[in-house]
Amino acid sequence: MPSLDCIVIGGGTNGLACAARLARKGRRVLVLEASGTPGGGAAGGEFAPGFRSPGLAHIVHMIDPRVADILALDRHGLRYHTTSLASSALAATGDHLRLDGAFGASLTGTIGAEDRAAWADLRARLMRFAAALAPFRGLTPPRLARASGNDWAQLARLGLGVRRMGKTDFREFLRMFLINVWDVLNDELSDERLKGLVAFDATLGSWLGPRSPNSLLLLLNRLSGEVAGQQGALALPKGGMPAVAAALASAAEAAGVRIRTSAAVARIDVVGDCVIGVTLANGEELRAPRVVSAISPKTTLLSLLGPRHLDTGAMMRIRHQKSRGGAAKLHLALSALPDFMGADPKTRLVIAPGADHVERAFNPVKYGEVPTAPVMEVVIPSAFEPGLAPDGLHVLSAVVQYAPHAPKAGEDAARAAMLEATLATLESHAPGIRKLIVGQEMLMPYDIERRYGMPGGNWHHGELSAEQMLFLRPAPGMAQYASPVPGLWLASAGTHPGGGISGASGWNAAGRILQEVRA
Amino acid sequence: MKVEPRLHFHNLLLKTPFHARTSAANLLNQWGNWSGYTTALAFGDEAMEFSAIRNAATLYDLCPMVKYRFTGPEAAACLDRLTLRAASKLSVGGVHYTAWCDDAGKLLDDGTLFRLGPEDFRLCCQERHLPWLLDSALGFDAHVREETEEVAALSLQGPCSASVLQAAGFDVSSLKPFRMATFPFGSGTLMISRTGFTGDLGYELWTTPDQALALWDHLMAAGRAWGIRPIGSNALNLARIEAGFVITNMDFIPADQAVREDRTRSPIEMALDWMIDWDKGHFNGRRALLAEQEGKTSRWAFVGLDVPGNVPATGAVIYAGKTREAGFVTAAEWLPTAKRNVALAHIERKYMKSDLWADIYALRELQYARLMLPVTVTERPFFNPARKRATPPGRF
Numbered sequence: 001m002p003s004l005d006c007i008v009i010g011g012g013t014n015g016l017a018c019a020a021r022l023a024r025k026g027r028r029v030l031v032l033e034a035s036g037t038p039g040g041g042a043a044g045g046e047f048a049p050g051f052r053s054p055g056l057a058h059i060v061h062m063i064d065p066r067v068a069d070i071l072a073l074d075r076h077g078l079r080y081h082t083t084s085l086a087s088s089a090l091a092a093t094g095d096h097l098r099l100d101g102a103f104g105a106s107l108t109g110t111i112g113a114e115d116r117a118a119w120a121d122l123r124a125r126l127m128r129f130a131a132a133l134a135p136f137r138g139l140t141p142p143r144l145a146r147a148s149g150n151d152w153a154q155l156a157r158l159g160l161g162v163r164r165m166g167k168t169d170f171r172e173f174l175r176m177f178l179i180n181v182w183d184v185l186n187d188e189l190s191d192e193r194l195k196g197l198v199a200f201d202a203t204l205g206s207w208l209g210p211r212s213p214n215s216l217l218l219l220l221n222r223l224s225g226e227v228a229g230q231q232g233a234l235a236l237p238k239g240g241m242p243a244v245a246a247a248l249a250s251a252a253e254a255a256g257v258r259i260r261t262s263a264a265v266a267r268i269d270v271v272g273d274c275v276i277g278v279t280l281a282n283g284e285e286l287r288a289p290r291v292v293s294a295i296s297p298k299t300t301l302l303s304l305l306g307p308r309h310l311d312t313g314a315m316m317r318i319r320h321q322k323s324r325g326g327a328a329k330l331h332l333a334l335s336a337l338p339d340f341m342g343a344d345p346k347t348r349l350v351i352a353p354g355a356d357h358v359e360r361a362f363n364p365v366k367y368g369e370v371p372t373a374p375v376m377e378v379v380i381p382s383a384f385e386p387g388l389a390p391d392g393l394h395v396l397s398a399v400v401q402y403a404p405h406a407p408k409a410g411e412d413a414a415r416a417a418m419l420e421a422t423l424a425t426l427e428s429h430a431p432g433i434r435k436l437i438v439g440q441e442m443l444m445p446y447d448i449e450r451r452y453g454m455p456g457g458n459w460h461h462g463e464l465s466a467e468q469m470l471f472l473r474p475a476p477g478m479a480q481y482a483s484p485v486p487g488l489w490l491a492s493a494g495t496h497p498g499g500g501i502s503g504a505s506g507w508n509a510a511g512r513i514l515q516e517v518r519a
Numbered sequence: 520m521k522v523e524p525r526l527h528f529h530n531l532l533l534k535t536p537f538h539a540r541t542s543a544a545n546l547l548n549q550w551g552n553w554s555g556y557t558t559a560l561a562f563g564d565e566a567m568e569f570s571a572i573r574n575a576a577t578l579y580d581l582c583p584m585v586k587y588r589f590t591g592p593e594a595a596a597c598l599d600r601l602t603l604r605a606a607s608k609l610s611v612g613g614v615h616y617t618a619w620c621d622d623a624g625k626l627l628d629d630g631t632l633f634r635l636g637p638e639d640f641r642l643c644c645q646e647r648h649l650p651w652l653l654d655s656a657l658g659f660d661a662h663v664r665e666e667t668e669e670v671a672a673l674s675l676q677g678p679c680s681a682s683v684l685q686a687a688g689f690d691v692s693s694l695k696p697f698r699m700a701t702f703p704f705g706s707g708t709l710m711i712s713r714t715g716f717t718g719d720l721g722y723e724l725w726t727t728p729d730q731a732l733a734l735w736d737h738l739m740a741a742g743r744a745w746g747i748r749p750i751g752s753n754a755l756n757l758a759r760i761e762a763g764f765v766i767t768n769m770d771f772i773p774a775d776q777a778v779r780e781d782r783t784r785s786p787i788e789m790a791l792d793w794m795i796d797w798d799k800g801h802f803n804g805r806r807a808l809l810a811e812q813e814g815k816t817s818r819w820a821f822v823g824l825d826v827p828g829n830v831p832a833t834g835a836v837i838y839a840g841k842t843r844e845a846g847f848v849t850a851a852e853w854l855p856t857a858k859r860n861v862a863l864a865h866i867e868r869k870y871m872k873s874d875l876w877a878d879i880y881a882l883r884e885l886q887y888a889r890l891m892l893p894v895t896v897t898e899r900p901f902f903n904p905a906r907k908r909a910t911p912p913g914r915f
Binding site: 308 | 596600601621622651654655657658659800801803804805806
C-alpha cells in the first residue's frame with residue numbers, strides 16, 4: 001500500500017499549483033524539486049556577491065486567477081509593489097513614451113493625436129479579442145477525434161462567448177487572429193516607439209519575429225492573462241519572483257503537499273504498462289500510483305520515461321516538438337541607479353526602437369548568430385525596494401532578445417558577444433551605465449536549459465506558437481494532460497495553455513486528473 | 520544490379536543479380552514491377568510452373584524483397600518494441616513470421632525475422648520502412664540499415680527441393696522448418712533457411728550478389744534430374760493462396776500508405792492476433808490493440824471462403840443476405856492442388872453469422888457474366904501437406 005497518491009516531478013509554478021489542487025481534494029502529494037528551492041523559472045539566486053536576481057522571469061504578467069484566489073496567495077505572503085506596472089518605450093534621444101495602466105491604457109509623451117486615437121482603438125480591440133480567448137486558458141483542450149469525450153456544453157458556451165462579440169468584431173477577429181503583429185502595427189500605427197514595444201511584447205519568449213506568421217496570437221495570449229483581476233496588466237511582486245514561488249510553496253504546504261528539494265528524478269518506473277513511481281538520482285525509489293510531471297514533456301517522455309514505453313509515432317511527435325529559446329537573461333550588479341535619459345526607473349524600460357528593429361534582431365539567430373542591436377525589457381527591482389542588492393547599490397534585470405540557442409561561434413563566444421551587444425545597447429540608452437557595473441551574469445538559452453531544465457532554453461517548455469497550441473500542445477494525441485502511459489500525467493508549461501509563471505497548466509492538469517481518477 | 524545514381528532515369532526498374540539468367544529463361548518476356556525491380560511474372564507455361572512447385576522443384580528470384588539488418592546489444596529489445604512477437608525469444612539460427620503496427624495498432628507490414636546472431640537480425644518484408652525503423656531504434660543501442668542490394672536471394676521450393684540441395688552438395692537433412700544453416704559456397708558462404716511462401720517443403724538461399732549467377736547455375740544443374748525450373752510471380756501467387764498467406768498491399772493496405780481512414784487493419788482484424796506477445800512488455804500499438812481486444816471493437820475479420828463452382832471470385836463484393844454489403848475479396852483462385860474454389864476476404868464482423876453471398880463478375884468474351892453465389896467461411900490453409908514439416912525431409 002503506497003503511502004502516496006501522487007508524485008509531482010518539478011517544483012515550479014505549475015508543479016506547485018497542480019500539487020496544491022490535488023492536495024486540497026485530499027490526495028497525498030509529494031513534490032520533488034531537483035534544485036535547492038522550489039519555484040522553477042520564478043526562483044532567484046545570488047549572481048554576484050551580495051546581489052540577488054529577481055528570478056528567470058522578473059515580471060508577473062499572468063497569474064491564473066483560480067490559483068491566486070483559491071490558494072489565497074496573498075495570505076501566503078504575496079505582495080506587489082504595483083499591479084499596474086507602467087512601461088517606458090525608450091528612445092535613444094530621451095524622447096520616451098510612457099504607457100500607464102494595463103497594456104498602455106494611457107500614453108504620456110510626444111505622440112500625435114492620430115496615433116493616440118489609433119492606439120486607443122487597436123488596444124481596445126485586442127483587449128476584447130484577448131478577453132474572448134481568456135476562458136480557453138482554463139479548459140482541457142478539446143480533442144478532434146470522434147467520441148473523445150469533449151465537454152461540448154462548455155465548448156459551446158465558450159464558442160458562443162467568442163461569437164457574442166458582434167458581427168463586425170467577429171469578422172475582424174477572424175481576420176486578425178492568425179495574422180502577424182508587424183502587419184497589424186504598420187496598418188494601424190505610425191509611432192515607431194509604440195510599434196517597437198508592441199512587437200517586442202508579442203514575441204517575448206518566443207521563437208518568432210514580429211513578421212513571423214501568427215505572431216499576433218502570442219500577443220492575444222499574453223493579453224488574455226490577468227494579474228489581480230486586471231487583464232493584460234503587469235505586476236511587480238515584493239521580493240521579486242522568488243516571492244511568488246515562496247507564496248505558492250507555502251500555499252501548497254498548507255494544503256498538505258510535501259515538498260522535497262534537491263531531489264532530482266532519474267527515472268519514471270513502469271511495471272506492466274502502469275506507472276508505479278520514480279527513482280531518484282541517488283537511487284532512492286518512491287512509489288505512487290500516479291506521477292505528474294511538471295517539467296518539460298520532452299525531458300519527461302524521452303529521458304525519464306524512455307522510448308521503450310512509448311510507441312514510435314508518439315515518441316517522434318514529442319521529439320519533433322519545437323523548443324527553441326530566443327531570450328537571454330542579463331543580471332547586472334550596479335554601484336548606482338542608472339539614468340535612462342530621465343525615464344522613470346520604476347517602470348518597465350523597453351528598448352525596442354521599432355517593429356523593424358525587433359525583426360532585425362531576430363534575423364541573425366535564425367542562422368545561429370548574435371544580433372548587434374538586441375531588443376530588451378529592463379527592470380530595476382532595487383529601485384522599488386532594497387533587499388536584492390546591498391544598501392545603495394542596484395540590481396538590473398533584463399530579458400534580451402534574440403539570443404541563439406545553438407550558436408555557430410560556440411557557446412562562450414556567443415555569450416560574450418551577446419553581453420557586449422547588450423551592454424552597448426544599454427550604454428546608448430543610459431550613458432555611463434557600463435561604469436556602474438560591479439557584477440554581471442548573462443544567461444544564454446543554453447545556460448537557461450542547463451540551469452532550469454527547459455529544452456532549448458525555451459520558457460514555455462516547447463515553443464508557444466499556433467501549431468503547438470491547444471490540442472496540439474505538447475504534441476498531437478497528448479493534449480489532455482494524460483501521457484500515453486497509464487498513471488503518468490503532464491502538467492508543465494509544455495501543456496496547454498503554456499508558460500508565464502501562471503500555474504494554469506498545473507491547475508488544469510490537476511482538474512483533469514481528479515476528473516479521470518475518482519479513486 | 521547497381522546503377523549509377525545519376526543515370527537512374529535510364530533504368531526506371533532495376534535488374535536483380537539474377538537478371539542475366541531470368542531474362543534468358545523468360546520465353547514469354549512477361550515482366551512485372553516488384554519494389555522497383557524487373558521480375559518475371561511467368562517464364563513459360565504458368566500451369567507447368569505451378570505444377571513444379573507442388574511436384575518437383577522451382578527457383579524464384581527473391582532479390583526485390585526488402586531486407587533490413589538490426590545489429591547491436593539492444594537489437595532484440597528494439598525488435599521486441601517494434602514487432603508483435605518477441606524477437607528476444609527467437610533463438611540464434613531461427614526464423615519467425617511476424618508483423619508490426621503503428622501507434623494505433625494498425626498493420627504496417629508483415630515479414631520474416633531471421634536471427635543471424637545474438638545481436639544480429641535480418642527483417643524481410645514487402646514494403647520500405649527505413650524511416651520508421653530508424654525512428655523505432657532511437658533510444659536503443661541498436662543499428663538499423665537497409666541491405667536489400669547487398670543480398671542475393673533465391674527461393675528453392677517444392678517436394679524435391681531437399682533432394683536438389685543434397686545433390687548440390689548442401690546437407691539440409693537435419694534442418695527443421697524455420698531454422699537456418701550456413702555452408703561454404705564459391706569464394707564465400709551460402710545461408711540456407713527452411714522457409715518459403717508456398718506452404719510446402721522449401722528453402723530460401725541467401726548469398727552475395729557476386730555469387731548469384733554461380734548459385735543459379737549450380738542449382739539448375741543439380742536439379743535437372745528433378746525437373747527444376749524457374750517460376751514467375753503468377754505461379755507463386757497461386758501457391759501462396761493455397762497456403763493461405765497474405766501479401767501486404769494485396770490483402771491489406773499498410774497503415775502508413777492508406778489514404779482512406781477505414782482502410783487500415785489491425786492484426787486482430789487480419790487474423791494475425793496469434794502473433795501478439797502481450798507479456799513481453801510494451802510494443803508499438805500495444806495499448807490500442809489491448810483496447811481493441813478488451814472492448815471487442817474489431818470491425819473486420821479476415822477469412823477464407825469456399826466458393827461453389829470453378830469461377831474465381833476475384834474482386835467480388837460479399838453480401839449478407841444478398842442485400843447488405845458485408846465485405847470484399849482480396850484474392851481468389853480455383854486451387855489446382857486442393858481442387859477447391861476459394862477466396863480470401865474481409866468480412867465485417869457483425870455479418871459473420873449471416874448468410875454470405877459473393878457477387879462475382881466473370882469476364883467472358885468482352886462481357887461480364889454476373890454470379891451471385893453462396894459462400895461459406897472455411898479454415899486456412901487450404902493446402903497443408905505433412906511433407907512441409909517432416910524432418911528429415913522426404914527424398915522425392
